[in-house]
Amino acid sequence: MLKLGLRSVLAHRLRFVLCTVAVLLGVAFVGGALIFTDTLSAALKKNFAGSPSDITVTPVQTLKSNPGLSNARPATLTSDLANQIANLPGVANTDPQVLVPGAQILGTDGRPTEAFGLPTYATGWPHDPRTANIHLLDGQPPSGREQLALDQSTAKREGYEIGDQVKVVTPAKAVTATLTATTTPNLTGASAGAPLITFDSVTAQLYLLGQPGWTSITVAVQPGQDVQAVIQAITKIAGKDVSVRTAAQVSADGESDVDNTFGGFSAVLLLFAGLALFVGTFLIVNTFSMLVAQRSRELAMLRAIGASRGQVTSTVMIEALIIGAIGSTLGLLVGAGVAAALQAFYQSLDLAIPGSSLQISAPTVIACYLVGIGVTLFAALPAARRAGKLPPVAAMRDDVSVPERSLLLRLIIGSFLLLMTALLVAISFTLQGLPAAILLGLAAGLALLGMVMTSPLISRYAVRGLMFPFGRKAPITLGRRNAERNPRRTAATASALMISVALVSGLVVIAASAKASVNRNLQDAIGSSALLVSGDEPFSGEVGDKIAKVPGVAAVHRVRQMPGDIDGHRVTVAGVDDGTLAGPITTRFVSGSADGLKDGEAVIPRNLAKQLDLVVAKKFELTTTTGKQTLRVAGIIAPNRQLNAIILAQPAFTQAGGATTDNTLYVDVANGTEFGQVRLAVAAELKDYPGVQVRDQQAFAKSQQQPIDMVLAVIAMLLTLAIIIAVLGIVNTLALGVIERTREIGLLRAIGMDRPQLRRMLQVEAIAIALLGALLGLLIGVLFAAAIQHVMKEDGLSVLDLPWFQLLIAVVVAGVVGVLAAVWPSRRAAKLDVLRAIAAE
Numbered sequence: 001m002l003k004l005g006l007r008s009v010l011a012h013r014l015r016f017v018l019c020t021v022a023v024l025l026g027v028a029f030v031g032g033a034l035i036f037t038d039t040l041s042a043a044l045k046k047n048f049a050g051s052p053s054d055i056t057v058t059p060v061q062t063l064k065s066n067p068g069l070s071n072a073r074p075a076t077l078t079s080d081l082a083n084q085i086a087n088l089p090g091v092a093n094t095d096p097q098v099l100v101p102g103a104q105i106l107g108t109d110g111r112p113t114e115a116f117g118l119p120t121y122a123t124g125w126p127h128d129p130r131t132a133n134i135h136l137l138d139g140q141p142p143s144g145r146e147q148l149a150l151d152q153s154t155a156k157r158e159g160y161e162i163g164d165q166v167k168v169v170t171p172a173k174a175v176t177a178t179l180t181a182t183t184t185p186n187l188t189g190a191s192a193g194a195p196l197i198t199f200d201s202v203t204a205q206l207y208l209l210g211q212p213g214w215t216s217i218t219v220a221v222q223p224g225q226d227v228q229a230v231i232q233a234i235t236k237i238a239g240k241d242v243s244v245r246t247a248a249q250v251s252a253d254g255e256s257d258v259d260n261t262f263g264g265f266s267a268v269l270l271l272f273a274g275l276a277l278f279v280g281t282f283l284i285v286n287t288f289s290m291l292v293a294q295r296s297r298e299l300a301m302l303r304a305i306g307a308s309r310g311q312v313t314s315t316v317m318i319e320a321l322i323i324g325a326i327g328s329t330l331g332l333l334v335g336a337g338v339a340a341a342l343q344a345f346y347q348s349l350d351l352a353i354p355g356s357s358l359q360i361s362a363p364t365v366i367a368c369y370l371v372g373i374g375v376t377l378f379a380a381l382p383a384a385r386r387a388g389k390l391p392p393v394a395a396m397r398d399d400v401s402v403p404e405r406s407l408l409l410r411l412i413i414g415s416f417l418l419l420m421t422a423l424l425v426a427i428s429f430t431l432q433g434l435p436a437a438i439l440l441g442l443a444a445g446l447a448l449l450g451m452v453m454t455s456p457l458i459s460r461y462a463v464r465g466l467m468f469p470f471g472r473k474a475p476i477t478l479g480r481r482n483a484e485r486n487p488r489r490t491a492a493t494a495s496a497l498m499i500s501v502a503l504v505s506g507l508v509v510i511a512a513s514a515k516a517s518v519n520r521n522l523q524d525a526i527g528s529s530a531l532l533v534s535g536d537e538p539f540s541g542e543v544g545d546k547i548a549k550v551p552g553v554a555a556v557h558r559v560r561q562m563p564g565d566i567d568g569h570r571v572t573v574a575g576v577d578d579g580t581l582a583g584p585i586t587t588r589f590v591s592g593s594a595d596g597l598k599d600g601e602a603v604i605p606r607n608l609a610k611q612l613d614l615v616v617a618k619k620f621e622l623t624t625t626t627g628k629q630t631l632r633v634a635g636i637i638a639p640n641r642q643l644n645a646i647i648l649a650q651p652a653f654t655q656a657g658g659a660t661t662d663n664t665l666y667v668d669v670a671n672g673t674e675f676g677q678v679r680l681a682v683a684a685e686l687k688d689y690p691g692v693q694v695r696d697q698q699a700f701a702k703s704q705q706q707p708i709d710m711v712l713a714v715i716a717m718l719l720t721l722a723i724i725i726a727v728l729g730i731v732n733t734l735a736l737g738v739i740e741r742t743r744e745i746g747l748l749r750a751i752g753m754d755r756p757q758l759r760r761m762l763q764v765e766a767i768a769i770a771l772l773g774a775l776l777g778l779l780i781g782v783l784f785a786a787a788i789q790h791v792m793k794e795d796g797l798s799v800l801d802l803p804w805f806q807l808l809i810a811v812v813v814a815g816v817v818g819v820l821a822a823v824w825p826s827r828r829a830a831k832l833d834v835l836r837a838i839a840a841e
Contacts, residue, residue, distance in 0.1 A: 019287045019376070021728060022280030023327025024334060027372040029273030031335020034367060036342050038359035053095070053131040053218035054227055056250045057085065057234060058243050061625070073659040074100060075626045076213030081238060085217060088233045090225035095131045096214035098124040098204040099186065102537055102661075103197050104691055105150065106167040107158050112691050113195065121186060122170055122197040124204030125149070131218040134198065138162065139181035142200050145207075149181035149198040167688070168197050170207040171661050173540050174688035210660060277375050282496040283729040284320075284379035286489060290733070292316060292383045296390060303392035313388035320380035321373060328372030335368065336360060407456055407488075414453030421447040428791055433607060436791035444506070444784040448499055451776055455491035455498075460484045463768045466775070470764065475757045478748075479764025482741075483772075493733045494773035496726035497817070501777030501810060502784075504723075508806050509785035511709075516799040518641065529557065529584040529666035530675060531682060532700045535692040538661035543692060546685040547665065552673035553682070557584040557666040562658050564646060565623040566612055573624065574645035575653025581637075584666035588638040592616040596634025600655075603635045603647040607794040622646065626657030639794050667694075726773070727821050730766055734825035742832065749834045759826035767818035774814030778807060 059075035082096040103122040105113045113120075125141050126132035134151075139162045142148050148168065150160060160166055166179045185196050198204075205212055221230050231244050238244070245253065292299070299312050307315075340358055424443035428436040467480040483490050533547065538560070548556045560575040581587045581594050581603070590606050597603060602622075604614055614620055614633050622629045631648075642664075648656065669678050682694050695703060745758065753761075782802065789800045 019284050019323050019732070020327045020330070022283045023277075023324055023372045023376055024331040026273050026277035026280055026375065027328050027331025027368050028334035028338060030270065030371050031332045031364065031368045032338030032342070033270045033273065033335075034364040035336055035339035035358060035360055038361050038364060039339060039343055039357075053250075054221040054247055055219035055231060055234065056245050056247075057081075057217040057219065057238065058215065058245075060241050060243050073626060073654075073657050074209070074215055075657075076209060076211075076215060077217055077242065078213065081242075082214065082217050084237050085219060085234055088230065088237070090222050090230045090233075092220040092222045093128055093131070094220075095126055095128045095218045096201075097126060097133070097216050097218060098201065098208055098213075099191060099215050100171065100208040101191070102171050103208075104169040104537075105154060105158070105195055105197060106169070106690060108160070110167070110687075110690060112169075113154065113158055118194040119191075120195040120197070121191040122168075122199065122204065122208050123186065124201035124208075125198055127201065128220070131220050133187045133218075134183045134185070134196065137182045137184060139179075142177070142180045142198060142203075144200065145175070145203050146177050147180045147200070148175070148177040149183050150179060151185045151196040152182040153185065154195045155179065155182050169540070169689055169691065170197075171538070171540060171659065172207045172210050173542050175207065273371075277371065279496045279499060279726055279729075281375060281379045282492055282726075283732055284376055285382065286492045286729060287732055288316065288320065288380040288383035289386075289489065289492070292387045296387075299387050300390045300392060303390055309388035312390065313384045316380060316384035316387050317377060320376045320384070324373035324376030325369070327376065328369045331372055332360075332365065332368045410453045411457060414450045417446050417450030417453065421450060425787060428787070432791055432793075433611060433795050434792075437788050440784055440788050440791065444502070444780065447780050447784070448502060451498065451780065452491070452495045455495060455772075455776065456487040459487045459491045459494070459772060462772050462775075463490065466771045467764065467768055474753070475760040476764050479761040480768060482761070482765045483768040489733060490769055490772070493729050494769050494776070496729045497723070497770060497773030497814065498777040498780075500723045500726050501774045501814065502781040503777075505778045505781030505807055505810055506785040506788075507781075508810075509782055509800075509802060510788060510797075512801040512803040512806075513785070513789045513797055513799055516801040517797050520799050530669045531667040531679060531694055531696060533665035533667060533682070533686070533692060533694050534663065534700070534703075535689070537691065538659065538663055539689055539692050541660045541662055543686065543689055544662055544665050547667060547682050550678065550681045550685060552670050552678040554668040554670040555579075557668070558650065558662045559585075559643075559664040559666070560650070560653055560658055560661065561645060561663045562624060562653075564656075566620055566646075569612060571608065571612075571622075572645035573622065573653065573656065573658070574643055574647050575650045575658050576643070576647060577650055580666065581643075581647070584668065585640070585642045587640055587643070590636045590638055592633065592635030594635055596632070597647070597649040597652075599634075600649070600652040601632045601634035602652075603637060604633055605639050605644055606636050607639045608644070608646070609633070609636045610794075622656060624657035629656045639798075723817070727817055730769055730818065730821035731824060733769070734762055734766055734822055735828065745829055745832055746834050746836070749832075755830040758830050759822070762826040762829060763819055763822040766822035767815055770814045770818030770821070771811070774811050778810060782807065 057077065059077060061075070077096065079096060082094050085091060086094040099121055100123075101119040101121050103120045105120055107113045123134070126134065129135070136149075137152050139149070148166060150166065155161070160179055162179055162181065164179050165176055167174065167176050169175070181198075183196065183198060185191075185193050199207060205214075219230070219234070221227050227246060231246070234244050235242075299315075302312055302315070303309075336358060343358070421443045424439055424446065428439040428443065431439065463480060463483045467476065467483075470476050533543065541558075544556045544558055547553060557577045557580040558575075559580065562573050564571045564573040576585075576597075578598070581597075587594075592603070594603055604612075609615065612620065614636075616633050616636060619630055619632050622631055631646075631652075637643075654660065667682065669675055679694060679696070686692050686694060693703075748758065786800055786802075789797050
């Protein structure tokens with residue numbers, strides 16, 4: 001049976017090409033993700049193998065934040081603690097250090113340097129090179145406020161040399177200083193390989209923390225001393241608010257941190273892999289179903305000469321095994337190429353990310369083969385089982401057909417799934433917010449599966465209706481009837497496109513609704529302030545101080561934000577100035593008032609209050625990066641785009657761990673002042689802060705839509721892959737259909753059908769399949785997108801926007817896809833020799 005299966009694949013290799021491509025694409029993304037992750041992990045292990053300090057002491061992280069984007073004040077340690085640790089028995093020396101994300105390096109053109117997604121860190125010069133996480137490569141250590149050092153990769157990339165003046169922006173202020181040294185990047189933690197600015201230790205505390213303190217203390221243990229004993233002694237004097245780790249623990253945590261920083265690439269690749277394999281499954285199912293149907297007489301002959309049902313089934317499964325193995329092998333090779341390309345890309349950026357040879361481990365190879373072969377065998381199993389049911393006597397007949405299972409079971413299963421879909425939708429409408437949206441997402445998945453199961457029952461009538469406007473000429477009628485002839489095949493081919501179009505249309509509607517909601521919510525929330533100042537990252541409070549002194553500026557209202565946690569729910573915490581809620585940002589109180597803000601109480605949007613089960617006068621515990629605070633609810637406001645956060649007055653925000661850097665400034669222009677002149681004057685004050693922009697309300701609203709466009713662009717790439725595989729499915733169905741109907745095509749040519757008519761017939765069949773999948777997908781996608789918008793009204797998705805033009809384009813593109821998919825099969829059909837085609841069996 002193994003030899004027979006191998007010979008069958010070799011004899012019909014062209015028929016299996018597209019199946020192999022589908023498996024190859026899925027496995028390539030799986031392999032690329034795993035190899036890239038393993039390679040990065042190996043590089044990190046090599047990089048962290050020799051941690052310079054025996055022990056590292058850091059504040060306990062009560063809440064992790066996103067480096068570079070958090071406006072939370074970092075927890076710090078005191079110099080007294082460093083001195084106490086230095087006096088402990090067994091300690092050789094201590095080195096208190098400062099390391100803070102969120103800085104910016106400006107290039108020679110005055111613009112922020114490109115960090116390629118990595119946060120830029122700033123640190124203080126180490127006191128002791130023996131425990132230092134950076135090393136001097138050239139020059140002299142910086143001293144005083146007018147000097148700094150850069151990591152060598154950044155200096156080289158930006159063209160800076162020792163002695164040059166370098167502009168940097170720290171959390172405290174913009175600084176112009178002389179470059180006195182180049183260093184290695186930081187060697188441990190999430191900052192490993194990232195751009196790095198180094199000041200002397202006193203200047204670092206001033207510019208990075210705004211107060212005395214240290215973010216870590218490294219400890220060297222005397223030779224021969226017990227490290228664990230020293231750790232116990234440090235823990236005893238430091239208390240529970242610090243974390244004491246060995247060099248091995250620091251290295252392990254560093255690997256995990258940096259791996260998380262770059263792990264998004266692996267997640268995206270695995271997402272691509274999942275979608276490719278899912279859509280490709282339909283292609284494989286269809287291919288094997290058609291191949292078994294075409295070879296039914298051959299398979300019946302095997303039964304006639306003594307093969308059992310199991311042997312015939314195993315023959316088909318062996319063919320699937322061979323296809324899966326070939327596709328997995330090629331996919332693994334392509335995946336290694338993808339990983340190598342990603343590695344080369346990052347190395348070319350001079351980011352000093354550690355290098356390593358490609359790591360193709362045994363678990364990765366096994367995973368690729370399990371995924372590729374497993375999906376192929378699973379997809380081929382139904383066809384293989386039908387092949388085994390062929391009776392031996394069928395070999396004596398000319399018109400052999402593979403026994404098809406009744407559609408009744410599919411109808412029952414599909415109807416049950418659609419019934420469950422309706423039930424989940426009904427339940428979701430009784431809920432609100434994210435839980436309801438997640439439930440609707442599950443319902444959409446069930447709806448797609450239910451439609452896949454029931455679509456053979458409706459495909460015949462749907463195709464007839466879709467093709468009616470095209471007329472009744474012979475090629476059109478024949479093409480329509482070809483699509484109607486085998487509803488299972490037509491439905492399976494259309495299902496891949498249906499799923500792709502459902503995702504596309506649903507996301508297009510949600511994105512359009514999000515944009516429309518942003519515009520409306522901003523219009524409702526932005527009050528009296530004519531100008532808004534904001535940046536991609538929190539910026540120094542001195543920006544607001546400078547703007548407040550500009551002639552024509554009546555007031556500057558600061559809004560600061562940081563991450564927080566309430567009973568396991570991640571929230572945003574906002575700090576506002578007095579009067580911000582009564583003008584610059586328009587708010588409507590549902591209950592309570594803003595009066596309690598001055599007493600350290602909180603104001604909460606209604607959607608968050610429902611989620612957290614909070615009401616006016618109720619107390620709650622807020623966790624931030626520096627600890628826990630008990631707060632009381634002073635008021636609840638209607639959902640607000642500008643402040644979807646736990647709102648505190650600035651003093652309470654700072655006390656809870658907020659930094660003195662700003663996220664947004666609302667600038668009021670004095671009456672009778674020329675708006676344009678004030679805007680130019682405000683912009684002039686931002687020359688040292690190129691990452692900060694001043695906008696009017698309309699421009700600010702437009703900038704809020706950019707993240708939506710970026711997410712949509714990434715998703716578009718993902719869905720393009722799915723559509724490409726769906727097109728391959730249509731191509732495969734038509735190509736195998738041409739082989740299956742060789743004699744029929746010969747007879748049509750013999751009675752007068754010319755080549756253009758033959759090509760048109762196949763194009764009509766492809767268009768029918770494409771339109772069926774597109775319209776079913778469009779229906780499901782739009783309906784569920786509208787339902788998600790309905791349940792997310794209170795969470796910022798307040799407007800339903802159906803972009804009819806874009807949806808119409810999706811249908812037109814589906815028709816074009818059908819025409820393009822038919823090009824190669826129709827050309828093959830047109831080239832068939834008429835006499836040989838008639839003689840074909």
